[in-house]
Amino acid sequence: MAIRDYIRERFFPHIWCPGCGHGMVLNGLLRAIEKIGLDKNEIVMVSGIGCSARIAGYVDFHTMHTIHGRALAFATGIKMSRPELKLIVPMGDGDALAIGGNHFIHAARRNMDMTAIVMNNRVYGMTGGQYSPLSGYGTMSTTSPYSNIDHAFDVVELSVAAGASFVGRTTTYHAKQMADILGQAIIHKGFSVVEIMSQCPTCFGRQNRLGSAIDMLEHFKENTTPIGSKAKQKNPDLIERGIFVQKKMPEYCSEYEKIIERAMVTVHHRDRRGHREYN
Amino acid sequence: MEEPKLKELVINRDWCKGCGICVHFCPKKVLELDDNEKAFAKRPEDCICCKLCEFRCPDLAIEIISSRGTARRAPTKGLLL
Amino acid sequence: MNENLKFIQGNEVCVEAALYTGLDFFAGYPITPSTEIMEHMAKRLPKIGGKFLQMEDEIASLCAIIGASLTGHKVMTATSGPGFSLMQEALGYAIVAEIPCVIVNVQRGGSSTGIPTHVGQGDVMQARWGTHGDHAIIVMTASNHQDVFAITVDAFNLAETYRTPVILLFDEVVGHMRERIFIPKKGEIPLVERLRASVKRGVDFHPYLPREDGRLPISDFGGVNRHNVTGLAHDMWGFPSDNPQVVHGLIRHLVDKIQNNTHKIAKYKEYYLQDARTILISYGSAARSALHVVENRRSRGEKLGLLELQTLWPFPYYLVQEKCADAKYVVVVEMNMGQILQAVKVSVDRPERVFLANRIDGVFITPTDIRNILRLIEGKGV
Ligand SMILES: Cc1ncc(C[n+]2csc(CCOP(=O)(O)OP(=O)(O)O)c2C)c(N)n1
Ligand code: SF4
Ligand code: SF4
Ligand code: SF4
Ligand SMILES: [Mg+2]
Numbered sequence: 177m178a179i180r181d182y183i184r185e186r187f188f189p190h191i192w193c194p195g196c197g198h199g200m201v202l203n204g205l206l207r208a209i210e211k212i213g214l215d216k217n218e219i220v221m222v223s224g225i226g227c228s229a230r231i232a233g234y235v236d237f238h239t240m241h242t243i244h245g246r247a248l249a250f251a252t253g254i255k256m257s258r259p260e261l262k263l264i265v266p267m268g269d270g271d272a273l274a275i276g277g278n279h280f281i282h283a284a285r286r287n288m289d290m291t292a293i294v295m296n297n298r299v300y301g302m303t304g305g306q307y308s309p310l311s312g313y314g315t316m317s318t319t320s321p322y323s324n325i326d327h328a329f330d331v332v333e334l335s336v337a338a339g340a341s342f343v344g345r346t347t348t349y350h351a352k353q354m355a356d357i358l359g360q361a362i363i364h365k366g367f368s369v370v371e372i373m374s375q376c377p378t379c380f381g382r383q384n385r386l387g388s389a390i391d392m393l394e395h396f397k398e399n400t401t402p403i404g405s406k407a408k409q410k411n412p413d414l415i416e417r418g419i420f421v422q423k424k425m426p427e428y429c430s431e432y433e434k435i436i437e438r439a440m441v442t443v444h445h446r447d448r449r450g451h452r453e454y455n
Numbered sequence: 456m457e458e459p460k461l462k463e464l465v466i467n468r469d470w471c472k473g474c475g476i477c478v479h480f481c482p483k484k485v486l487e488l489d490d491n492e493k494a495f496a497k498r499p500e501d502c503i504c505c506k507l508c509e510f511r512c513p514d515l516a517i518e519i520i521s522s523r524g525t526a527r528r529a530p531t532k533g534l535l536l
Numbered sequence: 537m538n539e540n541l542k543f544i545q546g547n548e549v550c551v552e553a554a555l556y557t558g559l560d561f562f563a564g565y566p567i568t569p570s571t572e573i574m575e576h577m578a579k580r581l582p583k584i585g586g587k588f589l590q591m592e593d594e595i596a597s598l599c600a601i602i603g604a605s606l607t608g609h610k611v612m613t614a615t616s617g618p619g620f621s622l623m624q625e626a627l628g629y630a631i632v633a634e635i636p637c638v639i640v641n642v643q644r645g646g647s648s649t650g651i652p653t654h655v656g657q658g659d660v661m662q663a664r665w666g667t668h669g670d671h672a673i674i675v676m677t678a679s680n681h682q683d684v685f686a687i688t689v690d691a692f693n694l695a696e697t698y699r700t701p702v703i704l705l706f707d708e709v710v711g712h713m714r715e716r717i718f719i720p721k722k723g724e725i726p727l728v729e730r731l732r733a734s735v736k737r738g739v740d741f742h743p744y745l746p747r748e749d750g751r752l753p754i755s756d757f758g759g760v761n762r763h764n765v766t767g768l769a770h771d772m773w774g775f776p777s778d779n780p781q782v783v784h785g786l787i788r789h790l791v792d793k794i795q796n797n798t799h800k801i802a803k804y805k806e807y808y809l810q811d812a813r814t815i816l817i818s819y820g821s822a823a824r825s826a827l828h829v830v831e832n833r834r835s836r837g838e839k840l841g842l843l844e845l846q847t848l849w850p851f852p853y854y855l856v857q858e859k860c861a862d863a864k865y866v867v868v869v870e871m872n873m874g875q876i877l878q879a880v881k882v883s884v885d886r887p888e889r890v891f892l893a894n895r896i897d898g899v900f901i902t903p904t905d906i907r908n909i910l911r912l913i914e915g916k917g918v
Binding site for chain 2: 178179180183188189190192193194195196197198199200202203204206207348349351352355388389390393
């Protein structure tokens with residue numbers, strides 16, 4: 177299938193600004209899904225609120241555009257009730273880590289099989305450019321007009337600490353790596369996090385004088401490096417790209433199957449002792 | 456291995472928003488923006504079918520149709536692509 | 537002993553009733569005085585292959601059950617005031633996206649953290665208007681365990697019929713009290729199952745185009761029809777739209793499907809209303825004391841009656857008007873500052889004859905409390 181078969185063409189062109197990185201994430205994600213060969217009926221995409229979240233309307237899967245920050249909680253209910261479905265949860269940086277930060281760490285801890293994608297443009301794009309928990313110290317935004325004194329999370333370190341069993345990072349510039357990491361994250365059995373550094377030329381780019389979308393992509397190219405590269409040793413400020421964690425861990429829905437077995441055995445024992453319990 | 460050959464470079468003018476990303480990052484400078492700020496293939500004969508333009512377009516507006524099929528068989532390393 | 541006869545807490549009755557309807561998914565976060573619902577669910581659900589989740593908070597709990605409902609399951613969550621406050625945004629989402637689910641609020645006393653282990657009925661208006669924007673909502677309650685069972689089953693039936701969240705507004709007294717209950721046999725109470733779309737694979741599917749009767753068949757996530765679900769105003773495909781006509785149509789549909797069916801949704805009980813000169817109107821545990829007063833006075837030949845409301849919203853204005861037409865006094869008995877009182881005053885002619893008998897201190901309103909207030913109203917002094 178061509179990637180066009182995975183989208184709802186009726187709603188294109190999409191609402192994102194010219195050069196917005198979110199469209200590039202959509203592009204890479206579709207390529208990953210096409211490569212794996214998933215059926216459209218087995219995929220559920222759940223998003224929150226933000227420019228990023230609008231991605232759900234454009235893909236021809238079972239899609240749910242929810243409320244700000246809570247996408248992972250909705251996804252948890254869907255996955256738990258139908259474990260055979262593939263859950264993909266794209267979120268903005270504010271969505272995932274400000275208002276949704278608590279759900280994010282708990283989802284990582286539970287290790288339920290789903291793929292969380294953080295479309296990190298370091299800003300609240302949809303509301304017009306306020307700082308996010310990923311903007312970082314010294315950045316400019318409409319709510320940090322004298323420069324930001326909030327420090328940023330490191331999504332990778334946070335996810336690792338919270339217990340995610342797959343953690344990756346890339347940028348929109350690295351389109352092929354993006355599709356590759358997303359594909360591996362989707363295949364991974366457990367909770368996977370992929371941070372994709374994405375450009376918002378309209379807000380973050382303009383406010384921080386980073387130039388056009390093209391300039392911002394050049395910036396991603398120059399300021400990132402593969403994990404463990406020599407370049408990183410020389411210049412510790414470079415941001416590493418690649419897969420940081422990929423490990424086997426008990427998956428939540430599979431573990432719950434054991435709970436069901438245990439509970440049913442309990443019924444059986446009680447039956448024999450004569451204490452009937454109702455199901 | 457035989458080099459892929461460009462059969463058609465399709466640009467969806469209704470979807471293209473003229474961001475210029477494809478133009479800037481094309482290794483062969485095949486693409487340009489026209490007067491209406493829409494991408495078009497100025498030098499299709501130079502295209503090496505690397506598909507970087509197709510992969511990076513934020514608006515899903517480019518498709519490279521080459522003699523070796525569509526995106527699925529893009530020449531690349533890595534697990535998936 | 538009849539094995540369908542039990543002596544249990546109201547919270548457990550609610551669990552029994554939910555399971556009776558075929559519920560197989562629950563998510564929650566502990567909070568007094570509703571926690572027993574969650575604990576019983578944790579024990580019972582895995583035994584029937586159902587799913588139980590303890591989430592990180594009440595927001596996540598409601599979100600999780602909404603998600604599970606979309607895959608075709610009957611779902612529920614349970615909480616009390618503070619948790620119910622947290623749920624308001626997701627509640628609005630379920631209303632707008634038309635996703636069936638049941639939310640239990642076992643009311644505690646007071647606002648904020650209040651008096652967790654004590655009773656109150658202060659969340660009546662929050663249940664009606666807690667989530668932002670124009671909407672309609674179904675809110676049910678009950679005063680004894682047999683009714684808790686019936687009303688809980690009803691809540692699931694209404695959620696499916698109208699594709700909407702339904703709120704069960706119980707209170708601490710009903711939730712914690714132990715009382716006899718007969719669990720009805722399978723099939724004794726009719727159950728409404730989900731109305732599923734019959735559109736074939738590949739046919740253009742309009743998930744938000746209501747049928748002529750106003751009902752919306754649903755297509756489960758994971759099935760052959762893929763569609764978008766959103767809390768934004770949306771068109772018949774479930775795709776965001778700000779077209780004024782589309783938005784207007786959506787709001788009307790959401791409100792009308794419930795308000796226009798008030799007569800079908802409204803459940804109530806009446807005692808001695810026919811010739812009553814004084815009518816008490818009450819609901820939830822407060823109605824127990826009200827009934828006690830009525831029966832007591834009737835035995836002395838006084839013309840008192842009780843209208844016990846089980847559906848609080850949509851409020852049955854017509855019913856209250858009709859029943860109270862000939863009464864000299866109408867006394868609303870509730871454990872708040874007069875939340876249903878307002879609706880009753882709007883319903884009746886001559887609202888100046890409507891009075892409030894209440895308690896707001898976390899202490900259960902007793903028959904004596906009501907009697908004292910009645911004496912004042914009737915001009916007999918204290
Ligand atoms: C509860 C709530 N608070 C605030 C908002 C307003 N709001 C909408 S999107 C957004 C931030 C979006 O930023 P991000 O998640 O980074 O996504 P982006 O738009 O940058 O892709 C906010 C604050 C909301 N919709 N809901
Ligand atoms: S405001 Fe920023 S994030 Fe939103 S669509 Fe425009 S470029 Fe993209
Ligand atoms: S990248 Fe896409 S949207 Fe941008 S100019 Fe090229 S074709 Fe147009
Ligand atoms: S396929 Fe490669 S060479 Fe050809 S136009 Fe696109 S970017 Fe340029
Ligand atoms: Mg953002």
